[in-house]
Amino acid sequence: MPDADSTPGPGLVPELLITSLEASLDFWCRLCGFEVLYDRPDEGFAYITSGTAHIMLEQRGSGRNWIPAPLEPPLGRGINFQITVASIQPLLSALDAASWTLFMEPETKWYRTGTTEAGVAQFLVQDPDGYLIRFQASLGRRPTGAGTL
Numbered sequence: 001m002p003d004a005d006s007t008p009g010p011g012l013v014p015e016l017l018i019t020s021l022e023a024s025l026d027f028w029c030r031l032c033g034f035e036v037l038y039d040r041p042d043e044g045f046a047y048i049t050s051g052t053a054h055i056m057l058e059q060r061g062s063g064r065n066w067i068p069a070p071l072e073p074p075l076g077r078g079i080n081f082q083i084t085v086a087s088i089q090p091l092l093s094a095l096d097a098a099s100w101t102l103f104m105e106p107e108t109k110w111y112r113t114g115t116t117e118a119g120v121a122q123f124l125v126q127d128p129d130g131y132l133i134r135f136q137a138s139l140g141r142r143p144t145g146a147g148t149l
Helices: 021-031 089-097
Strands: 015-018 035-040 045-050 053-059 080-084 102-112 116-126 132-143
Touching: 015 021, 021 035, 021 045, 021 053, 021 089, 053 080, 089 116, 102 132
Parallel strands: 015 053, 080 132
Antiparallel strands: 035 045, 045 053, 102 116, 116 132
16 A cells, blocks of 8 residues: 555545445446555545545545535536546456446547647546546647647
């Protein structure tokens, strides 16, 4: 397990309110390669990381929950979390082996970024509570107009 005191903290860490810490850890850690940096199981809480991606998981009904409106599944409507990985293939293999349905099949996409385009291989999947996760791996950059958008 990584050391919580030696891992640099990002400026933004989403905290996802979830229904089952066990089911969420299975998805995020076993299937998607995250590791638990630290946890408080008695409070239904875990802080997980994968590279520089950090996420907090908090089980609804445990500890303090800040809920501004009624929660209706799927949770997190209107947001997707982009997580950069070295390759999407290991994740696709793990999700397929677990018969986990993808929200969007893998694709290659080039996004305009001024005078260049940034290429990514990406797919989308929902976690057990319906949060939308977009895993993407960089394909590098190219001059704008070098290919089809």
